[in-house]
Amino acid sequence: xxxxxSSRWSPTTEQxxxxxxxxxxxxxxxxxxxxxxxxxxxxxxxxxEGKNVFYWFxxxxxxxxxxxxxxxxxxxxxxxxxxxxSDHHFNHQDFGNRFVPSAFGYPPSCSSPASKQLPFYATxxxxxxxxxxxxxxxxxxxxxxxxxxxxxxxxxxxxxxxKEIRFFNNNYGWTLxxxxxxxxxxxxxxxxxxTTTNQPxxxxxxxxxxxxxxxxxxxxxxxxxxxxx
Amino acid sequence: xxxxxSSRWSPTTEQxxxxxxxxxxxxxxxxxxxxxxxxxxxxxxxxxEGKNVFYWFxxxxxxxxxxxxxxxxxxxxxxxxxxxxSDHHFNHQDFGNRFVPSAFGYPPSCSSPASKQLPFYATxxxxxxxxxxxxxxxxxxxxxxxxxxxxxxxxxxxxxxxKEIRFFNNNYGWTLxxxxxxxxxxxxxxxxxxTTTNQPxxxxxxxxxxxxxxxxxxxxxxxxxxxxx
DNA sequence: GCAAATTAATGATTTATTCAAG
DNA sequence: CTTGAATAAATCATTAATTTGC
Numbered sequence: 001x002x003x004x005x006s007s008r009w010s011p012t013t014e015q016x017x018x019x020x021x022x023x024x025x026x027x028x029x030x031x032x033x034x035x036x037x038x039x040x041x042x043x044x045x046x047x048x049e050g051k052n053v054f055y056w057f058x059x060x061x062x063x064x065x066x067x068x069x070x071x072x073x074x075x076x077x078x079x080x081x082x083x084x085x086s087d088h089h090f091n092h093q094d095f096g097n098r099f100v101p102s103a104f105g106y107p108p109s110c111s112s113p114a115s116k117q118l119p120f121y122a123t124x125x126x127x128x129x130x131x132x133x134x135x136x137x138x139x140x141x142x143x144x145x146x147x148x149x150x151x152x153x154x155x156x157x158x159x160x161x162x163k164e165i166r167f168f169n170n171n172y173g174w175t176l177x178x179x180x181x182x183x184x185x186x187x188x189x190x191x192x193x194x195t196t197t198n199q200p201x202x203x204x205x206x207x208x209x210x211x212x213x214x215x216x217x218x219x220x221x222x223x224x225x226x227x228x229x
Numbered sequence: 230x231x232x233x234x235s236s237r238w239s240p241t242t243e244q245x246x247x248x249x250x251x252x253x254x255x256x257x258x259x260x261x262x263x264x265x266x267x268x269x270x271x272x273x274x275x276x277x278e279g280k281n282v283f284y285w286f287x288x289x290x291x292x293x294x295x296x297x298x299x300x301x302x303x304x305x306x307x308x309x310x311x312x313x314x315s316d317h318h319f320n321h322q323d324f325g326n327r328f329v330p331s332a333f334g335y336p337p338s339c340s341s342p343a344s345k346q347l348p349f350y351a352t353x354x355x356x357x358x359x360x361x362x363x364x365x366x367x368x369x370x371x372x373x374x375x376x377x378x379x380x381x382x383x384x385x386x387x388x389x390x391x392k393e394i395r396f397f398n399n400n401y402g403w404t405l406x407x408x409x410x411x412x413x414x415x416x417x418x419x420x421x422x423x424t425t426t427n428q429p430x431x432x433x434x435x436x437x438x439x440x441x442x443x444x445x446x447x448x449x450x451x452x453x454x455x456x457x458x
Numbered sequence: 459g460c461a462a463a464t465t466a467a468t469g470a471t472t473t474a475t476t477c478a479a480g
Numbered sequence: 481c482t483t484g485a486a487t488a489a490a491t492c493a494t495t496a497a498t499t500t501g502c
Contacts, residue, residue, distance in 0.1 A: 008479060008484050029472085055484060062473070063483080237469050237494060258487085284470060291488070292468080 009052040014045040019056055028061050238281040243274045248285055257290050270436050
């Protein structure tokens with residue numbers, strides 16, 4: 001297993017602890033530079049790559065959602081069973097079969113416009129910003145969407161476009177070699193879209209030099225029944 | 230539109246033609262180095278980045294599948310309607326509501342073990358290999374799965390795992406800055422997984438120096454009713 | 459003809475699902 | 481069984497076609 005190097009990364013205890021702390025602190029979809037920084041920091045405790053950090057957050061987020069969904073579904077089933085006993089065939093909300101677009105809000109993550117490079121592409125990481133808070137709303141909205149059924153040959157000619165304000169903050173921007181080679185057109189791309197939205201940006205370092213516990217206290221204040229989000 | 234550069238890439242006619250030709254030739258999930266090469270080549274016809282090529286293949290493949298699915302669904306519906314007329318309430322295959330795992334075989338793509346780098350990360354592109362053929366089987370299997378309805382709180386404990394031979398050839402490998410920094414363990418990673426499968430590897434350049442039409446002729450020989458796959 | 463208004467395509471992201479190592 | 485890794489599906493958002501009224 002470990003002699004010649006396993007095929008997949010196994011986080012050390014300390015790496016895991018730090019990752020979970022970062023997750024608890026509100027980080028869900030770290031930007032490229034954040035991943036860069038986290039990776040560099042965690043590499044002190046053992047072998048690790050950027051993609052490991054990337055996948056870890058992705059999986060952790062997804063499986064948290066999954067866990068929550070299961071729990072809420074159980075509760076719903078219980079409730080429905082109780083209702084079935086009290087009144088017959090009424091109020092059968094067709095939650096189980098309705099198409100529900102998954103376009104609910106997600107916790108806004110970093111939108112540093114400087115992160116227009118490859119995922120984990122080495123770059124000059126200067127500061128590290130991310131928005132804290134706003135996670136409570138996310139968790140609760142997630143719970144509302146417990147079941148989803150999509151039949152494929154639908155989704156045509158019903159452009160009800162909710163037109164919600166969404167924050168597509170292109171984390172993980174790209175830019176590659178082949179792209180920067182042989183440019184024929186040369187437009188200077190100043191101030192592209194710049195979705196000047198609300199949400200006061202809260203800047204705080206991932207790994208402050210002074211103390212580490214501040215991260216946790218800063219965001220772990222949302223509603224959470226038993227540590228899931 | 231074009232003066233200051235749009236926010237999203239719009240392929241030029243020539244770029245599109247080449248991409249479609251490559252697609253027709255069998256390329257579905259190009260490896261990092263393939264993307265690199267394609268990007269470099271296409272950048273001659275206009276601004277383009279590696280991610281554009283990546284997304285283009287991803288979307289094109291997905292929408293081909295989708296198109297095929299819709300077509301087969303229509304045919305199925307017609308057949309079922311006819312059957313409804315002949316015999317009543319018999320043979321009601323519950324195709325519409327059954328969960329169907331999407332783990333059917335996909336066309337094997339390049340598995341060059343040397344592509345253990347970032348997506349589109351600049352690297353020394355030496356040769357360019359990809360497997361041709363094997364697309365016919367793919368198309369037919371895809372058609373068998375016409376409708377999919379997944380209720381989320383399911384998908385547990387029914388690991389019917391088809392256990393088909395799949396080729397997860399980690400294209401788009403990663404490796405980052407932060408990953409290669411401060412290595413504590415050092416295993417030499419020789420001959421990683423190397424799924425020694427069937428399918429004789431057919432090596433041919435994407436953009437040969439001599440002629441370009443050879444690509445097309447080399448693989449465009451599968452069954453195809455009307456140009457979809 | 460020609461813009462504004464709709465609709466259709468499609469580029470770009472995120473989420474869901476799956477596979478398999480440990 | 482847990483979870484790292486990878487891919488496919490769903491979704492969002494922008495651009496191009498297309499239509500419509502003038």
